[in-house]
Structure formats: C-alpha cells, structure tokens
Amino acid sequence: MQPTFSSSRILQPVQPWFIFFSLIGAVILNFLPTAHWPGVPDWVALVLCFWCIREFRRIGMGWAFVLGLLMDVADGAVLGQHCFAYVLLAYTASALSRRILWFPLFQQALQVLPLLVATQVFQALMRLAVGADFPGWGYFIGPVVATLLWIPATFILLLPQYRPVEQDPNRPI
Amino acid sequence: MAGIDHAPPPFFKQGPAPLALLTFYIAVSLAIFVVDLRFKSLELFRQSIALVVDPVQRVAQTPGSLVDYAGSYLQGMRGLQQENNELKHAQLTTAPNLQRLAQLEAENERLRKLLSVKEREKASGQVTQILYTARDPFSRKIIVDKGQQAGVVAGQPAIDETGVVGQVTRVFPFSAEITLITDKDQVVPVQIVRSGQRSVVFGLGNGQLELRYMPANADIQIGDTLVTSGLDGIYLPGFPVAKVVNIERDSAYSFARIFCVPIAGVENFGEVMVLDPRQPLPPAPPESTGRPGSSDKPGLGGKKKKTMGKGN
Numbered sequence: 040m041q042p043t044f045s046s047s048r049i050l051q052p053v054q055p056w057f058i059f060f061s062l063i064g065a066v067i068l069n070f071l072p073t074a075h076w077p078g079v080p081d082w083v084a085l086v087l088c089f090w091c092i093r094e095f096r097r098i099g100m101g102w103a104f105v106l107g108l109l110m111d112v113a114d115g116a117v118l119g120q121h122c123f124a125y126v127l128l129a130y131t132a133s134a135l136s137r138r139i140l141w142f143p144l145f146q147q148a149l150q151v152l153p154l155l156v157a158t159q160v161f162q163a164l165m166r167l168a169v170g171a172d173f174p175g176w177g178y179f180i181g182p183v184v185a186t187l188l189w190i191p192a193t194f195i196l197l198l199p200q201y202r203p204v205e206q207d208p209n210r211p212i
Numbered sequence: 213m214a215g216i217d218h219a220p221p222p223f224f225k226q227g228p229a230p231l232a233l234l235t236f237y238i239a240v241s242l243a244i245f246v247v248d249l250r251f252k253s254l255e256l257f258r259q260s261i262a263l264v265v266d267p268v269q270r271v272a273q274t275p276g277s278l279v280d281y282a283g284s285y286l287q288g289m290r291g292l293q294q295e296n297n298e299l300k301h302a303q304l305t306t307a308p309n310l311q312r313l314a315q316l317e318a319e320n321e322r323l324r325k326l327l328s329v330k331e332r333e334k335a336s337g338q339v340t341q342i343l344y345t346a347r348d349p350f351s352r353k354i355i356v357d358k359g360q361q362a363g364v365v366a367g368q369p370a371i372d373e374t375g376v377v378g379q380v381t382r383v384f385p386f387s388a389e390i391t392l393i394t395d396k397d398q399v400v401p402v403q404i405v406r407s408g409q410r411s412v413v414f415g416l417g418n419g420q421l422e423l424r425y426m427p428a429n430a431d432i433q434i435g436d437t438l439v440t441s442g443l444d445g446i447y448l449p450g451f452p453v454a455k456v457v458n459i460e461r462d463s464a465y466s467f468a469r470i471f472c473v474p475i476a477g478v479e480n481f482g483e484v485m486v487l488d489p490r491q492p493l494p495p496a497p498p499e500s501t502g503r504p505g506s507s508d509k510p511g512l513g514g515k516k517k518k519t520m521g522k523g524n
C-alpha cells in the first residue's frame with residue numbers, strides 16, 4: 040500500500056500488533072489529566088479513524104464498539120454514548136476510505152474533519168436529549184485540533200511501514 | 213517479513229455486509245444507552261470493565277499528581293509557616309465553641325431524652341482521597357480512592373471541611389464516583405438557617421445552585437445560608453450547603469428564582485469525607501388512616517418542626 044494512492048512509494052504491510060498498541064496508546068492519552076483543557080482532541084477517535092481509513096479490513100466497527108465501551112466506563116459517561124459515536128465513525132471512515140486515500144494529506148484532513156465533528160456532535164446530542172447540561176463550545180474545538188494533527192498522526196502511525204524491505208548495510212544508496 | 217504477504221482478497225467470505233453490521237452495533241449501543249440511563253441495571257457490567265480500566269487510569273493520572281506534589285514541595289518554608297500560623301489562629305478562634313461542644317451535645321441528648329425525642333445521629337465517616345475528576349464533560353463528578361472494599365455504598369453523602377460536596381452515585385471495587393451538588397439536577401433538601409423554611413436546592417450544571425419552589429414573596433435575602441434539612445434520610449441535618457447570591461423576583465412567575473453558590477470548595481479540593489449511611493428513618497404513618505387518624509397528625513408534625521428548629 041502507498042502513503043496515498045497517488046504516491047509511487049510502496050509501503051510495507053502493517054503489523055497487527057502495531058495497530059493494537061497504537062489504539063491502546065490513544066486510550067492512555069485520553070486518560071491523561073489533560074482532558075479538561077479545551078481543545079484537547081479525542082485521541083481514540085483520531086487513531087480509530089486513521090486505521091479505519093487505512094486498514095478497513097482489520098479495524099472496523101467491532102473495535103470501535105469495544106473502544107467505545109472502554110471510554111464510556113473510563114469517563115463515567117452513560118454506557119453506549121461513545122460506542123454509538125465510534126461505530127458510526129468507523130463505518131463512515133471505512134466507507135470513504137477508498138476515496139480519501141486519493142487525496143494529498145492536507146485535503147485528507149479536510150475530509151476527516153466532518154467525521155470527527157460528527158463524533159462529538161452525536162455524543163452531545165445523545166446526552167442533551169436526556170437532559171445533561173451543555174458542555175460549552177470548547178467541547179467542539181477538539182475535532183478541529185485533531186484535524187490539524189492528521190498530518191503528523193499519519194506520519195507517526197505509518198513510520199514502521201516506511202522501513203526498507205531488505206536491510207543491507209552495504210547498499211550503495 | 214519479506215515481500216507481499218497479504219492474503220488474497222476474500223471474494224466470497226466477507227462476513228456480514230457493513231450496513232448490517234452497522235445496524236447491529238447501533239442497535240446494541242442505543243439499547244445499552246437506554247438501559248443504563250433508565251433502568252441502571254448494567255452496574256455489574258460497568259464494574260467489571262472498570263476493574264480493567266481503573267488501574268490504567270490511575271497510572272495515567274500520576275503525571276498530574278506528581279506536578280501537584282512538586283508544586284507543593286517547592287512551596288517553601290515561609291508559605292508553610294504562614295499557613296501553620298493561620299491554622300493555629302483559626303483553631304484558637306474556634307476553640308471556645310469546640311471545647312463546649314461535648315458538653316452541649318451531652319446537654320442536648322439529655323434534654324432530648326426528657327422530651328422523649330429520638331436522639332440526634334452522630335456523624336461519622338471515612339476520609340477519602342480524590343483521585344481525579346471524571347472526564348465526562350456533561351456532568352460534574354469526581355472519583356475517590358475508596359470503594360466496595362472499604363464498605364462505601366451508593367447514596368452516601370460526601371462533605372469537606374466547610375460543607376456538603378456531593379453524593380456517592382456509583383461504587384467500584386477500589387474506587388467510588390461522587391456526583392457533586394453542582395451537577396445538573398442533583399438535589400439536596402435544605403433549610404434556610406435564618407427563617408427555618410425548608411426547600412430543595414438543585415444543581416444548575418454551571419457551578420451554581422438554584423433554590424426552587426420558593427414563592428415570589430418568600431422571606432429570603434442575599435447572603436442567607438442553606439443547611440441540609442435531613443428530611444431525605446440521606447444527609448444529616450445541619451451541614452452547610454450553599455449561600456444565596458442572587459434573587460430574581462418576577463411577578464409573572466409564581467416562584468422566585470434564587471441562585472446560590474456552594475459553600476464547600478466543590479470544584480477544588482484534595483480530600484473529602486464520605487459519611488456513613490444514616491439509620492433508616494421511622495416508617496411514614498400509613499396514608500389510609502382516614503379521618504380519626506388525621507386528627508393526631510398535626511400534633512406530630514408540630515413536635516417534629518420544633519425539634520428541627522432546636523437541632524440547628
């Protein structure tokens with residue numbers, strides 16, 4: 040697979056354990072005490088969206104559901120709130136994956152923005168519908184920041200696949 | 213790993229269609245959302261997931277608490293000495309009241325016995341450390357470090373050194389979740405100290421509280437203190453809850469809008485005390501006593517009101 044479909048560089052296949060650990064890492068990033076600062080993105084949504092676009096055969100709605108349950112319990116939110124939002128995110132991301140990967144990274148980020156915003160909006164709607172209080176507009180800055188992080192996230196999460204296939208210390212270039 | 217090791221694309225076995233899977237997961241999510249919200253019957257499920265999540269979350273919170281610790285460590289001698297002096301001063305100012313408290317309580321008990329009124333319950337509980345604030349931006353909750361193992365049960369009230377903080381709403385094996393009184397629609401039955409009127413105070417979700425169902429001409433002033441009335445069987449009577457900061461009397465509505473701020477440092481504290489559950493209240497008199505039964509009810513109510521006023 041290439042970094043984007045228009046690129047001529049062929050990447051190594053992804054390692055399943057790397058996907059797993061990157062998702063666990065995102066969960067731990069979410070647990071950090073930075074969660075109450077405005078504009079801190081939902082790391083799980085970002086990484087999940089990334090893998091659903093890149094590897095929709097491996098990471099899909101099942102993973103989204105399980106991660107959603109973890110986040111619901113960790114947040115003390117109503118069970119099912121994150122599950123719903125993440126499952127929808129996973130579905131749309133994998134449905135759009137063939138299209139999104141044709142674009143350069145910056146335009147990919149623009150296409151990911153509505154997905155991440157929708158994830159927050161669905162959660163807010165679910166809770167507001169059952170009588171929670173409005174969390175403030177700062178809640179919706181997170182997805183915008185996550186979109187800005189799309190390019191660095193792509194770079195970091197694809198790093199292991201950039202390794203050369205044959206490691207020859209004596210090769211000329 | 214060399215070359216392309218992708219399995220050939222599975223043309224025929226792809227599992228259920230994505231749309232079918234989506235429908236399934238959405239249905240399950242919505243189902244558990246409704247069940248958790250309305251029937252509260254998924255607590256065991258939540259506790260078992262929390263058993264896995266909780267240790268990780270505690271570890272992830274350590275950078276923050278380390279920074280706090282370093283900050284307090286570097287605060288220096290002078291700050292600590294000043295704080296120590298202030299505390300000694302505060303202790304001295306409260307000493308006269310405290311020294312007589314034991315005697316007053318004994319006297320109160322004796323008088324209550326003379327009046328053959330039920331004795332006041334003594335407040336006792338356990339001190340808990342606050343681990344972190346729950347991440348959920350839609351509610352105001354904190355997590356403390358004592359849970360089922362320490363005998364905490366849902367419903368116990370929590371206080372700090374100045375007043376009521378909240379109520380335990382969920383209990384996990386090694387931690388418990390306290391919903392703050394400022395959480396939206398969190399209710400505390402209160403009594404106005406100055407006038408003795410009883411009402412209920414609701415959290416607004418923005419850090420303030422609202423005293424509802426007080427008539428527009430009610431005797432209430434800015435600066436009035438609200439204490440728990442103890443009528444609910446959860447909070448012991450007499451704990452400070454809130455101070456009135458703003459009153460809007462609009463003749464278009466039958467109730468005044470009364471806003472209060474919590475007295476306890478509800479949003480910023482390090483330790484809270486979880487009070488032991490109260491002894492169950494005496495059973496309410498049966499409703500269907502008819503005419504003859506109702507004649508002795510006012511007498512009972514009057515007596516209760518009198519003791520209420522005295523108790524505070």
